[in-house]
Amino acid sequence: xxxxxxxxxxxxxxxxxxxxxxxxxxxxxxxxxxxxxxxxxxxxxxxxxxxxxxxxxxxxxxxxxxxxxxxxxxxxxxxxxxxxxxxxxxxxxxxxxxxxxxxxxxxxxxxx
Amino acid sequence: xxxxxxxxxxxxxxxxxxxxxxxxxxxxxxxxxxxxxxxxxxxxxxxxxxxxxxxxxxxxxxxxxxxxxxxxxxxxxxxxxxxxxxxxxxxxxxxxxxxxxxxxxxxxxxxxxxxxxxxxxxxxxxxxxxxxxxxxxxxxxxxxxxxxxxxxxxxxxxxxxxxxxxxxxxxxxxxxxxxxxxxxxxxxxxxxxxxxxxxxxxxxxxxxxxxxxxxxxxxxxxxxxxxxxxxxxxxxxxxxxxxxxxxxxxxxxxxxxxxxxxxxxxxxxxxxxxxxxxxxxxxxxxxxxxxxxxxxxxxxxxxxxxxxxxxxxxxxxxxxxxxxxxxxxxxxxxxxxxxxxxxxxxxxxxxxxxxxxxxxxxxxxxxxxxxxxxxxxxxxxxxxxxxxxxxxxxxxxxxxxxxxxxxxxxxxxxxxxxxxxxxxxxxxxxxxxxxxxxxxxxxxxxxxxxxxxxxxxxxxxxxxxxxxxxxxxxxxxxxxxxxxxxxxxxxxx
Numbered sequence: 001x002x003x004x005x006x007x008x009x010x011x012x013x014x015x016x017x018x019x020x021x022x023x024x025x026x027x028x029x030x031x032x033x034x035x036x037x038x039x040x041x042x043x044x045x046x047x048x049x050x051x052x053x054x055x056x057x058x059x060x061x062x063x064x065x066x067x068x069x070x071x072x073x074x075x076x077x078x079x080x081x082x083x084x085x086x087x088x089x090x091x092x093x094x095x096x097x098x099x100x101x102x103x104x105x106x107x108x109x110x111x112x
Numbered sequence: 113x114x115x116x117x118x119x120x121x122x123x124x125x126x127x128x129x130x131x132x133x134x135x136x137x138x139x140x141x142x143x144x145x146x147x148x149x150x151x152x153x154x155x156x157x158x159x160x161x162x163x164x165x166x167x168x169x170x171x172x173x174x175x176x177x178x179x180x181x182x183x184x185x186x187x188x189x190x191x192x193x194x195x196x197x198x199x200x201x202x203x204x205x206x207x208x209x210x211x212x213x214x215x216x217x218x219x220x221x222x223x224x225x226x227x228x229x230x231x232x233x234x235x236x237x238x239x240x241x242x243x244x245x246x247x248x249x250x251x252x253x254x255x256x257x258x259x260x261x262x263x264x265x266x267x268x269x270x271x272x273x274x275x276x277x278x279x280x281x282x283x284x285x286x287x288x289x290x291x292x293x294x295x296x297x298x299x300x301x302x303x304x305x306x307x308x309x310x311x312x313x314x315x316x317x318x319x320x321x322x323x324x325x326x327x328x329x330x331x332x333x334x335x336x337x338x339x340x341x342x343x344x345x346x347x348x349x350x351x352x353x354x355x356x357x358x359x360x361x362x363x364x365x366x367x368x369x370x371x372x373x374x375x376x377x378x379x380x381x382x383x384x385x386x387x388x389x390x391x392x393x394x395x396x397x398x399x400x401x402x403x404x405x406x407x408x409x410x411x412x413x414x415x416x417x418x419x420x421x422x423x424x425x426x427x428x429x430x431x432x433x434x435x436x437x438x439x440x441x442x443x444x445x446x447x448x449x450x451x452x453x454x455x456x457x458x459x460x461x462x463x464x465x466x467x468x469x470x471x472x473x474x475x476x477x478x479x480x481x482x483x484x485x486x487x488x489x490x491x492x493x494x495x496x497x498x499x500x501x502x503x504x505x506x507x508x509x510x511x512x513x514x515x516x517x518x519x520x521x522x523x524x525x526x527x528x529x530x531x532x533x534x535x536x537x538x539x540x541x542x543x544x545x546x547x548x549x550x551x552x553x554x555x556x557x558x559x560x561x562x563x564x565x566x567x568x569x570x571x572x573x574x575x576x577x578x579x580x581x582x583x584x585x586x587x588x589x590x591x592x593x594x595x596x597x598x599x600x601x602x603x604x605x
Contacts, residue, residue, distance in 0.1 A: 020276075020280070025272070028276060032276060032279050032280065032283070035280070035283050036279075036283050036286075039283045039284075039286040039287050039290065040286070042286075042287055042290045043286060043287075043289065043290035043293070045290075046290045046291060046293060046294030047290070047293050047294060048294070068293075068299075069293070072242055072289070072293075072299075075242070075246060076245075076286055079246070079249045079282075080283075082253065083249070083253065083275075083279055083282075086253065086256060086257075086275070087275060087276070087279065090256075090260065090268070090271065090272055090275060091272065093263065093268055094268040094269060094272050097263075097265045097268050097269075098265065098268070098269060106269045106272070108266075108269060108270065108343065
């Protein structure tokens with residue numbers, strides 16, 4: 001399971017790297033979204049898939065699952081959700097103002 | 113347990129939320145935010161006093177004992193940073209009252225200003241790696257909005273890159289957190305420090321250290337990850353640029369100093385030498401960029417980069433004297449850099465441009481502005497008896513003691529080039545034939561100057577009162593180099 005997850009994360013990271021390096025605003029945003037999902041999966045995988053009971057108080061079990069990574073990922077997902085929304089709006093406004101979504105046309109010049 | 117520490121984080125957050133209600137009443141917003149900023153400044157001094165007298169203070173949120181709960185920690189370094197950011201917060205706010213346009217004021221400028229301060233203070237005070245990430249995000253989201261605030265074509269284009277680069281760095285922050293949680297099983301920085309000491313810092317932990325260095329270096333504009341800074345700081349109005357120039361990169365540097373004096377301290381031959389190399393590159397290439405520019409704001413932005421290098425240099429040398437020099441340098445830099453950006457805003461308000469070639473001879477009509485600018489400029493370049501000299505002196509002295517002559521040589525060259533480019537600004541803007549039109553000659557400048565004066569006074573005080581202030585920095589450095597005190601007060605052992 002761990003190996004499979006690591007492979008999946010590797011694929012997600014490479015695809016998102018490719019997307020971020022392309023020439024289109026929207027693809028860069030998609031790349032960022034995928035990259036953040038990859039990071040969340042990595043957090044889940046590295047904290048271990050221990051097979052234990054849910055961490056409820058007052059129950060008898062020999063092993064409990066670690067609740068912390070899930071709390072962390074939840075926080076991280078909320079943050080990346082907000083940032084993604086902001087990025088999409090920013091990308092849209094940039095596209096409207098410059099009338100292009102090609103990043104090489106948004107490079108700017110030294111003399112301005 | 114000291115609930116006082118919550119004030120610098122919660123007060124701006126709550127007040128920022130209240131300010132949203134007063135969207136169409138800029139005057140009310142001004143009053144509320146000014147009072148909050150001043151009260152926070154008072155509180156930050158009080159916190160530092162308490163920390164100085166009673167030792168490191170901690171708050172366990174919800175009563176969960178570390179390492180399980182969220183914990184806020186104020187040691188001398190953190191509380192000093194809170195003081196500095198509160199000073200900049202007050203000053204830039206008062207400058208914003210004079211220069212920010214009405215439309216911007218009505219579009220939630222002050223709420224996001226407050227959120228930014230909340231994030232910055234939280235990042236300084238937190239004792240937990242994941243909360244550091246969360247507070248970074250609070251700060252960054254506010255900064256994204258402030259940097260694009262106004263929405264000009266230039267701002268939209270450069271902010272997009274700024275946002276993408278910072279989001280990218282944040283994602284790698286999560287990756288770093290994932291690795292360190294996988295290895296140590298904890299996120300409390302004091303607890304991590306204990307565990308890293310137990311399992312010895314080799315192999316994979318060094319890789320994680322480098323990953324964190326990359327993440328924080330990207331936010332702190334270290335070589336070679338500084339390319340995003342000059343263009344994005346050029347867009348927004350000077351009050352915001354001053355706030356960013358003073359604070360944002362320093363949060364990255366704070367995080368580097370915190371992690372590399374607390375957690376990754378067991379293999380300085382690798383990590384701290386790497387920081388030293390990065391510091392050299394940062395200083396040198398940053399100042400080269402500044403020399404090449406002919407725009408007031410851009411020169412200042414490139415100087416931020418070169419001076420971040422000095423702070424990293426102090427950490428890279430890793431001795432009490434060098435770290436004290438770095439801390440002194442941070443204090444000096446936050447104050448002087450904000451002052452210089454505000455001077456840039458004042459001249460922009462007078463002449464309507466920041467291009468050096470389009471203005472000259474302001475000294476005739478505005479002598480006070482010119483001479484005060486000169487004081488801050490030579491303070492930045494490190495001329496005694498101003499504050500820049502003493503901080504650089506400590507760093508260079510320690511570099512010579514440790515026989516790292518090459519980096520000392522670079523930092524001396526960088527000092528000269530800094531002086532050269534600051535003089536370039538002074539000569540182009542204030543010297544020569546007067547180019548102002550009649551209507552520009554008699555603008556009232558006292559309201560513009562009033563927020564800058566305390567900063568100029570502070571750089572002079574930091575320079576003349578170097579002895580006690582340096583003694584204080586030595587104490588801060590001592591506390592940083594003895595992490596056991598920090599660990600004990602967090603984990604209550």
